[in-house]
Amino acid sequence: MTQGDAEINVTVTLELPGSLRDLNEGRPTVELRAAPAAASTTPSTVGDALAALRGVRPAVYDRLVTERGEVRTHVNLFVDGEEIRQTGGLGTPLAEDARILVVPAVSGG
Amino acid sequence: MPDSPAGLRTAGGDVLLMVGTTKGAFLLRSRTGERADAAAWEADGPHFPGEDVYALAFDQRAGRRTLWAAPGSAFFGTTLRRSDDFGATWTGKDERPVRFPEGSDLELKRIWQIHPGRESEPDRLFLGVEPSCLYESTDGGDSWAPVEGFLAHPHRQRWTPGAGGMCMHTILTDPGDADRMLVAISTGGVYRTDDGGWTWPARNVGVRAEFLPDKHPEFGQCVHKVAHHPSRPERLFLQNHWGLYRSDDWGDSWTDVANGVPSDFGFAMAVHPHEADTVYIVPLESDGFRCTPGARLRVYRTRDAGASWKPLERGLPQEDAYETVLRDALDVDSARPAGVYFGTRSGKVYASADDGESWTLLRDGLPPVVCVKAAVVGAA
Numbered sequence: 001m002t003q004g005d006a007e008i009n010v011t012v013t014l015e016l017p018g019s020l021r022d023l024n025e026g027r028p029t030v031e032l033r034a035a036p037a038a039a040s041t042t043p044s045t046v047g048d049a050l051a052a053l054r055g056v057r058p059a060v061y062d063r064l065v066t067e068r069g070e071v072r073t074h075v076n077l078f079v080d081g082e083e084i085r086q087t088g089g090l091g092t093p094l095a096e097d098a099r100i101l102v103v104p105a106v107s108g109g
Numbered sequence: 110m111p112d113s114p115a116g117l118r119t120a121g122g123d124v125l126l127m128v129g130t131t132k133g134a135f136l137l138r139s140r141t142g143e144r145a146d147a148a149a150w151e152a153d154g155p156h157f158p159g160e161d162v163y164a165l166a167f168d169q170r171a172g173r174r175t176l177w178a179a180p181g182s183a184f185f186g187t188t189l190r191r192s193d194d195f196g197a198t199w200t201g202k203d204e205r206p207v208r209f210p211e212g213s214d215l216e217l218k219r220i221w222q223i224h225p226g227r228e229s230e231p232d233r234l235f236l237g238v239e240p241s242c243l244y245e246s247t248d249g250g251d252s253w254a255p256v257e258g259f260l261a262h263p264h265r266q267r268w269t270p271g272a273g274g275m276c277m278h279t280i281l282t283d284p285g286d287a288d289r290m291l292v293a294i295s296t297g298g299v300y301r302t303d304d305g306g307w308t309w310p311a312r313n314v315g316v317r318a319e320f321l322p323d324k325h326p327e328f329g330q331c332v333h334k335v336a337h338h339p340s341r342p343e344r345l346f347l348q349n350h351w352g353l354y355r356s357d358d359w360g361d362s363w364t365d366v367a368n369g370v371p372s373d374f375g376f377a378m379a380v381h382p383h384e385a386d387t388v389y390i391v392p393l394e395s396d397g398f399r400c401t402p403g404a405r406l407r408v409y410r411t412r413d414a415g416a417s418w419k420p421l422e423r424g425l426p427q428e429d430a431y432e433t434v435l436r437d438a439l440d441v442d443s444a445r446p447a448g449v450y451f452g453t454r455s456g457k458v459y460a461s462a463d464d465g466e467s468w469t470l471l472r473d474g475l476p477p478v479v480c481v482k483a484a485v486v487g488a489a
Contacts, residue, residue: 019159020185023203059203063185066216067209074184104184 009035010044012098014053016060020102023059030057034094046077047090049100064102074105114153116197121488124442125195126460127176128452128472129162129480130155134178136196137458137471141444141485144462147471153196155476156180163437164236166223167484168250171231174486177250179220179236187219189236191250206253207236207244213260215240222437224280230287237277241268241294243306258307264297264328271295271331271350278436279335283342283359291335291345291360298330299347299360312360319351320396334378334436335360338385346388346415348378348436350396355415366415371402377439381464382447386414389441389449389465391434399433406430408439408451410465424468425459432457435479442483452478 014030021028032052034044054061064075069090071077077084078101084092094100117138119125124144126137133155143149156162157180164179176196181187190201209215222237236244236253243256268275279293288305291312298316300309311328318330331350338344346366347354351374353367367373372392381387390409394402401407405427407420433454442448449461456475459468 062205067211068214068216072184072186
């Protein structure tokens with residue numbers, strides 16, 4: 001789907017790694033209604049989905065996003081198989097029923 | 110992941126040893142009279158498995174028995190947790206009480222120090238964090254805010270991180286003056302406030318910065334640890350990135366006291382609980398090698414405020430011991446004689462029950478040890 005095909009308000013699913021599920025009542029996913037700012041004509045984005053996450057699961061949000069509003073260095077978010085740093089970052093558009101996969105980076109010792 | 114630890118069953122008079130590692134925290138307890146017997150120590154952990162725990166504290170003020178821990182995930186950031194039942198349960202899983210304010214353009218990397226503060230102010234606690242800043246709570250740790258005078262420090266843009274990060278690792282309070290505190294950061298050096306935290310002039314006169322073109326700048330020194338005894342708070346001891354110093358005037362000036370140590374490089378430093386002039390350090394060979402000199406694991410102790418230092422090695426390996434003891438991995442309990450404890454990057458924890466004269470290996474095979482805190486548990 002291209003950006004032009006994306007709807008403005010979409011329902012998406014955030015898929016969590018096991019280490020974050022205890023902050024989500026043990027569940028592996030969070031359903032989110034991603035809505036851009038009022039009067040916007042651009043499609044919903046990963047940033048909009050994370051803003052929705054902040055409202056319903058603030059503890060999960062804090063694990064993924066820093067005080068500066070940036071995705072943490074060692075957290076990767078995949079939309080349709082693409083890591084968002086390659087597709088526009090928080091501005092990556094979301095289609096209806098998109099799935100955002102949270103993957104801790106393979107790093108460290 | 111390991112099963113959840115059950116916590117320790119601890120009684121008044123026990124010694125509590127808290128060990129932070131790069132893969133979680135371990136709690137140990139022993140009767141004071143049995144500290145030298147490794148088999149007498151009960152262990153519990155790992156708490157927060159997989160997360161690094163660089164800061165631990167035990168707050169016994171005002172009748173509390175509160176453990177504090179700052180587990181940090183390389184992926185998901187740092188939290189602050191507390192336990193009032195010796196680790197059976199921890200609060201704060203869903204909370205992020207320590208964060209930089211919007212507009213600061215800073216983000217919390219790690220909590221390096223948890224300092225319960227003065228006995229006279231039992232609801233006041235402090236945190237030293239990365240990037241270097243001081244946080245304060247005035248409600249017993251329920252909420253936290255950066256100390257504005259330090260957050261807005263005019264030197265901030267010129268501080269640079271050491272190998273461990275841009276950390277505030279030392280917080281010292283003046284028991285007799287609520288407006289006076291001293292902190293140390295790496296790199297940046299020593300800063301002191303005399304006005305309750307509004308201003309923080311540098312206090313590095315005499316401390317060298319071996320790695321800078323100007324060896325004696327106003328600030329920028331890589332101070333690794335500062336320690337003092339509450340009975341003589343103005344007398345400070347400083348382990349520098351090259352350099353071992355003492356100040357008798359709350360840091361206004363510093364004098365070299367590296368008298369007879371094999372190296373003046375090192376990280377850890379602790380003052381004896383009952384003797385203000387008795388200090389323990391673990392020298393390391395160099396900033397390039399950062400292992401115990403001559404592959405001998407030796408703690409050095411001064412009992413004359415740095416005029417002389419004596420190696421303490423009984424019970425410690427004296428060959429093939431390429432060990433590193435980091436800045437917060439050495440501590441003392443308050444028993445008599447004093448218990449002295451340290452942990453190594455190779456995952457060993459040693460204890461002395463006789464002021465450091467002799468040592469026992471308490472634990473081996475832990476993840477790299479980054480924090481050791483010891484206390485005698487008071488009566489309930």
